[in-house]
Amino acid sequence: MSRTRWLFAGQLGPGFDDGGRVLLVEARSVFARRPMHRAKAHLILSALRHRAAALGERAEFHQVERYAEVVDGRDDLEVIDPTSWAARRFVRRRGIDVLPSRGFVTSEADFAAWADHATGRGKRLLLEDFYRSVRERTGILMRGDQPEGGRWNYDADNRNPPPKGAARLGLPDPWWPTEDAIDDEVRADLDRWQRDGLVQLVGDDGPRRFAATRAEAEHALADFLESRLGDFGTFEDAMLGGDWTMAHSLLSAPMNLGLLDPLEVVDAAVAEFHAGRAPLAGVEGFTRQIIGWRDYVWHLYWYLGEGYRTGTNALGAHTPLPPAFRELDPSLVESNCLRETIDGMRRHGWAHHIQRLMVLGNWALQHGYDPVALNDWFVDMFVDGTPWVMPANVIGMSQHADGGVVATKPYAAGGAYIDRMSDYCSGCAFDPKVRLGENACPFTAGYWAFLDRVEPRIRGNHRMAQPLAGLRRLADREAVVDQERHRERW
Secondary structure, three states, rough: OOEEEOOOOOOOOOHOOOEEEEEEEHHHHHHHOEEHHHHHHHHHHHHHEEEEEEHHHHHEEEEEEEOOHHHOOOOOEEEOOOOOOOHHHHHHHOOOEOOOOOOOOOOOOHHHHHHHHHHHOOOOOHHHHHHHHHHHOOOOOOOOOOHHHHHHOOOOHOOOOOOOOOOOOOOOOOOOOOOOHHHHHHHHHHHHHHHHHOOEEEOOOEEEEEOOOOHHHHHHHHHHHHHHHHHHHHOOOEEOOOOOOOOOOOHHHHHHHHOOOHHHHHHHHHHHOOOOOOHHHHHHHHHHHHHHHHHHHHHHHHHHOOOOHOOOOOOOOOOOOHHHHHHHOHHOOOOOOHHHHHHHHHHHOOOOOHHHHHHHHHHHHHEEEHHHHHHHHHHOOOOOOOOHHHHHHHHHHHOOOOOOOOOOOOOHHHHHHHHHHHHOOOOOOOOOOOOOOOOOOHHHHHHHHHHHHHHHHHHHHHHHHHHHHHHHHHHHHHHHHHHHHHOOOO
């Protein structure tokens, strides 16, 4: 019997379509589980509907409340293994034929073998070790058995602050997709669903900035290679209040929709290096983000198990998310870095990785926000947020809630880091050099208050020995801790 392939919303590119019948299901319940950024809901719906239109008669497209309305009772379906624990349970309970997952550089079996070998030798599952193994296996940026340029990692060349006095990097605006009748239909449906109380949407309404079709994704990739890859590495950690895209690719969303294959993206970037149009340091950094970190967090999602997201809270963090986060309301925030980042999220459903880690994540870490709630917020509020991408990033890297499985120490920092890597501190109501008083920086003072709170839990971490020694020498420790305990302005 010929099979109909059910494609999920993360499987919409040509790499998931082998030419047969295709089932696409738009289930409204997916958008009603928790509040969701409107830009994310719009992007997913637009991508599904555009794919159905492109496939034409080859596609069977349903718009229903729940998946079960379409797939229960059918015996003709097959799926490429979906991208969440819940979806995998759903298809297996119904006996649907399951094909191996696609869209990543390393298979789940190969990662499990690598991880078992590493842990069997008493080693941690380090990104750098995994990344090198992928480079060696694929030959990407390799000269024989040696890395291109003689170094595996060019991080030291990729951490420049923004140019002094610059409001923007001065790069051309990214290529933006043009909305069409399908987007108009999506917008009308979201308006109606929200008006009828069927969904809760947060954030601004368009225009759509991220690729929803294969053709759009190809345009976005080509534009990045031509106009921003050359500056990506140099400024990948930099932040400017007037430049929300900087030199970033904006390709995470179309890759997570399956519209671009990670290998084609990396191969295209590496070709720019070999053609002399992009520097090695930047291309290596971009490559590491995709075949290294992106694959790494995907595989950790499966390898660490479904309980990883909720099973640990190593720093005892239980504070609920504040309204400024839940509602993406920058008017509730005074500090420039947080206000600018939350405002960018409100407008676009996106922020780059340093804003996520060292502004949003750093703030949440310092203030003990509940890591599970924070993880779900990252999934729901970012256009590229998926259940698989966030746990290692949030529970592990950002919040250290796993006690050190992903990161060797908590990623906490004071205002000095943000001051060095951005223009946010200029004109801010708070001074990054001040930890006590009316203009004390919430990040600088919050850093010391955080160390005071978690000291008993991290005392055994040798990488925290120096910060904790500094805490013990702090003459105004009690005053700073008390100030932050009662802080109302941030």
